[in-house]
Amino acid sequence: MPSINSHATGRQDHGQHDEHPVKMGLHGMLLFGSQYGLFASHLPMFHQPHNAQVVYKLSFADPKIQAEVVKGIRASANSNDPVWTIVPTTFDLSLLDPKHPQHITQLTVDVVKGHFERGGKMQWQAQTINVDKMELFNPLPLESGLVKEANNHYLNLNYQPNDKVQFLVNTLTSRPDADHIVRLDEVQAPLAKTIILAAEPHLFNTEAQLSSVLPAHTSVQRIYLELGELK
Template identity: 45%
Template sequence: MLFPTIKTPTFSAPAITTSLRLHHLITFSAMLLLLVSLSVSASSKHDSHHQQLPTSVGLHGMLLFGSETGLFASHLPMFHAPHNAQVVFQLRFDNPRVHQHVIEALSASDSNPIWTIVPNRFDLAQLNPQHDSPISQLEVDIFEGHFERGGQRQHQQQSLIVEKMHIFNPLSMEHQQQPNASARYIAIRSQPNDSTQFYVKHLTMRPDADHLLKVTHASQQLPLVIDIPLNTGLHATTEQLQSAIKTMTMKQESAADSAITPTRIQPLYLELNELK
């Protein structure tokens, strides 16, 4: 009986060498990708922790402002621990009656009264959404007026829910060497087309100005960020902000709509002494 002859494949030395080189190249590439991935992950984790505010437990008074479209709070910052952070967020009070009372009080007249809140002692750093243990609820007393400057308590131990963080900006406590050449203002609003919106100055280094303005009867979408050159002083004037908004909205709108501008800009709050 005849059996078929089975030919054993043969490989030349060059083919074996090429195969080994390819195998090593693939292995090396896989290891390199793994190392890069680990490095990026570690770097991201480091940056995230670097940007977090250190533990900052204290009584953190806040300015309360808003309109029918939403309520907001702005932490009253200082350039020393534990108050060295600019924090602005949208909120609602758990009690609907209290929530409506505050809205009506803030919207009742053109006088733009000052209202403040004082939460129970807590760690301000935990309001950062990137914190390892973030919080979204506070127990606060509500004051008509500034709580440290003769304000009257209107409601006590009310639950506050943080709905959206607009600004969480840890502040350096170093003195700046040169005055800022410009001031950046950030829009605070519930929706881009709200008829009442607010602009808050983005804080940098001491000295600075905690500056908040109210824009009413806005009939088109306002810029989210406005940079205004500063010749003197620490903050822009109402007239500068009005002019900047008009210029930026004219670029966004058609010629027929370019005359539609916010009818009124009013200063709500300005603090200089606490930010020297």
């Protein structure tokens, strides 16, 4: 299997392009989804060049790869390791911002079953993905000690309001924080675009806490939780 470089590597910001700091580096991303479609979430940190939470809908240019990825993610959904990741070739993350004058909507990625830095297995290389819709482009502050909000805000992701499978992504604010993404199964009613819960005393809400504010019979399963990279 070809070696995969560390997510933490990559050049630091080299300057400004208008109001968009350059974020050139190797930007690994969580890949998740269901039969309804696929999403990616950049694995963020509170240091350059990775200080942005970026979440978007995507599709593979090759429909056969799209079908195989969806099949693989669905097969992993109820396992002890539901994580899949993609690793784009080195690029400037700020170019995914829809407000950037040189905004891009395609990436070339390797697809890894598991976390690409933590024993994941390469599945496909050099695949083209289309960025179909940016759901969140959230620059993260570099400062420490900023006052945090009293609530966590979970962004709801779906393709259609009546999708039976949907996802919640904890919206990051300032360090320390929690990159927390969960899968919702058996969704029986449209959900609010943002689910708000009290944050105290933790940086994220447990699956049981999330379940308590969702429609009855909704199953909540953790896909990803990262605390160490966001201290």
